[in-house]
Amino acid sequence: MSKVENKLIRRRIVNAYLSSVISISLVLLLVGLASMLLVNAESVSNYFKENVKVSVLLKPEVEDTEATEFKPDLDKLPFIRSSAVVTKEQGRLEMEKMLGEDFLDVFEVSPIPVSFDITLNAAYVTPDSLAFVRSELDKNDLVDEVVCQDSLIEALNTNLRKISMVLGVLILLLLFISFVLITNMMHLIVYSRRFTIHTMKLVGATKSFIRGPFLVKSAILGLFSAFLAILMLVGILFFIRNEFAQLFEVFQFDLLLQVIGIVVASGLFICVTSTFFVVGRLVSLDKDKLY
Secondary structure, eight states: OOHHHHHHHHHHHHHHHHHHHHHHHHHHHHHHHHHHHHHTHHHHHHHHHTTOEEEEEEOTTOOHHHHHHHHHHHHTSTTEEEEEEEOHHHHHHHHHHHHOTTGGGGOSSOOOOOEEEEEEOGGGOSHHHHHHHHHHHHTSTTEEEEEOOHHHHHHHHHHHHHHHHHHHHHHHHHHHHHHHHHHHHHHHHHHTTHHHHHHHHHTTOOHHHHHHHHHHHHHHHHHHHHHHHHHHHHHHHHHHHHHOHHHHTTSOGGGHHHHHHHHHHHHHHHHHHHHHHHHHHHHHOOHHHHO
16 A cells, blocks of 8 residues: 555544544434523523512501511511512502502502512422411511412413423433434444454454543543533633623532533543444454445
C-alpha cells in the first residue's frame, strides 16, 4: 500500500472520528437539556404553584388597621408563603379599573372589604390541601371568605404531571435515537479497520482481545463528546441567565452535577455498548463477507 493510500485512509478515519464527536456531542446536548428540565421538574412545578394567588376576604366591618395587625398571625401559618394586605381603597381602585368609576354610585356604603392576596407553599396547592387551608382560615373571626381558582389549580397539577411524563418519554426517545445513530457511526469507524480485525483473528487473537482497543477508544470518544456537550450546555445556561433572568431562578443548579453525570454516563454507555456489538459482529464475519 502506497503512502498516498495510507494518508487517504488516515484522513478518512480522522474525518469519521471528527464527525462522530460532533454528532454524539449534539445528541448528548439534547439529552442534557431534557435531563435538566426533568431533574428540575419539581422546582418548576413549585414555581408555578407558588405563584397562584388566593384571596382572603375579611368581614365588611374589619378596618385596614385591624388587617395590618392580623397579618403577622396570618404569616405564621405553615401553609402561607407570602401575604399582602389589600386595603379598601386599593380594592376600590382595582374595581374602578375593571367596572368603571361610577360602579359605586348604586351603593350607599362601599361594599369592598379589606382582603389579603396570599400565596401558598407548593405542597398545599392541591385540591385536598386547599380544603384544609380554607377550613383553617375560616376559623378566624375576621375572615369572611376564601376565594381561590380550584379549576385552575386542578388543571395546573394535571398539566404538570403530563409535562413530567412527556419529559421522561422524551429522554428515553433521545437515548434510543442516540444509540442508533452512534451505533451506525461506530460501525463505520470499526468497519474501516475490518482487515486489521481479520489479521488479528488469523494470528489467534480472541474476541475479547480484539474488542479491547476498540472499547478503550470508544470510551475516550464518549468522554470527549460528553465534555463538549457539557460545555455547550453550560454555555446555553449562561445565555439563559443573561437573557431570561427570571426563568433562570427557577432552576436548581445544585442539580447540574446530576445532569453532568447523566450526560457522561450516557456517552460512555452508548459508545462502549454500540462498539461492543459492532466489533462482535465484524469478528464473526468470514473473509468473503469482509469484502
